[in-house]
Amino acid sequence: MAYEFIKVERDGPVTTFTLNRPDVMNALHSPAHFEMHEALDAFAADPEQWVGIVTGAGERAFSAGNDLKHQATGGVMKSPPSGFAGLTSRFDLTKPLIAAVNGVAMGGGFEIALACDIILASEAAVFALPEPRVGLAALAGGLHRLPRAIGVKRAMGMILTARRVSAAEGKDLGFVHEVTKPEALMDAARALAKTICELGPMSIRASKEAVYRGLDEPSLEAAIRGQNKYPAVAALFTSEDFKEGPLAFSQKRAPQWKGR
Numbered sequence: 366m367a368y369e370f371i372k373v374e375r376d377g378p379v380t381t382f383t384l385n386r387p388d389v390m391n392a393l394h395s396p397a398h399f400e401m402h403e404a405l406d407a408f409a410a411d412p413e414q415w416v417g418i419v420t421g422a423g424e425r426a427f428s429a430g431n432d433l434k435h436q437a438t439g440g441v442m443k444s445p446p447s448g449f450a451g452l453t454s455r456f457d458l459t460k461p462l463i464a465a466v467n468g469v470a471m472g473g474g475f476e477i478a479l480a481c482d483i484i485l486a487s488e489a490a491v492f493a494l495p496e497p498r499v500g501l502a503a504l505a506g507g508l509h510r511l512p513r514a515i516g517v518k519r520a521m522g523m524i525l526t527a528r529r530v531s532a533a534e535g536k537d538l539g540f541v542h543e544v545t546k547p548e549a550l551m552d553a554a555r556a557l558a559k560t561i562c563e564l565g566p567m568s569i570r571a572s573k574e575a576v577y578r579g580l581d582e583p584s585l586e587a588a589i590r591g592q593n594k595y596p597a598v599a600a601l602f603t604s605e606d607f608k609e610g611p612l613a614f615s616q617k618r619a620p621q622w623k624g625r
Contacts, residue, residue, distance in 0.1 A: 370393075370396055392474075395442055413624070416461050419462060420465040420551065421474075430471050430475070448505055459570035466550075468487065468490060484535070484541050487544075496527070567601045
């Protein structure tokens with residue numbers, strides 16, 4: 366399907382979502398949120414799509430967040446139930462997402478990256494939650510995901526000062542997985558996605574779900590005791606891949622994953 370404000374490209378089981386409003390540093394308005402919502406719905410539902418990459422068009426920005434000019438001129442600012450960019454309130458997606466942050470990731474842009482599972486960053490990337498500078502707050506998940514990612518005190522140091530953090534500092538803080546040269550970012554993201562695709566997709570989904578849902582359990586014991594009831598974990602046990610992995614190992618061959 367053709368979209369106006371995003372681009373969606375398939376390469377086998379890997380799907381790349383590009384925020385495509387470079388003239389406004391990929392800031393998002395209501396139509397863009399709904400396009401991403403629709404595209405991510407399709408990604409989630411398609412058994413042939415295993416890993417997603419989210420990035421921004423152009424060289425300046427991943428996303429500058431909310432399109433404040435659109436808002437200030439009376440533009441409608443609605444978002445789908447799945448949240449900012451159709452992602453920040455999407456809690457049932459078990460397929461992994463990689464954020465390839467190619468430039469500025471401010472406010473909602475940083476929240477999009479934090480809603481992904483792994484963040485790769487170009488040396489040109491800059492991260493911040495600057496909403497208080499314009500009388501707003503990072504209520505699309507940033508105020509909750511950042512403390513979970515780097516600890517409360519480190520996160521408060523960023524949140525309460527609205528300061529900008531480089532890609533290198535983001536790696537030191539722990540929310541950036543890898544820093545690359547700008548021209549190498551997408552190759553690194555695709556290589557990481559390929560590595561994930563070599564693993565059992567049902568296993569990856571079960572692992573992702575167990576981590577996130579387990580963090581919300583009241584104790585480690587509760588997480589371990591309850592994990593077999595999580596949908597993606599239960600689906601793993603009844604999948605073709607659950608049989609294929611041990612069989613391929615015993616036959617000394619590469620497994621032929623089906624994702625089901």
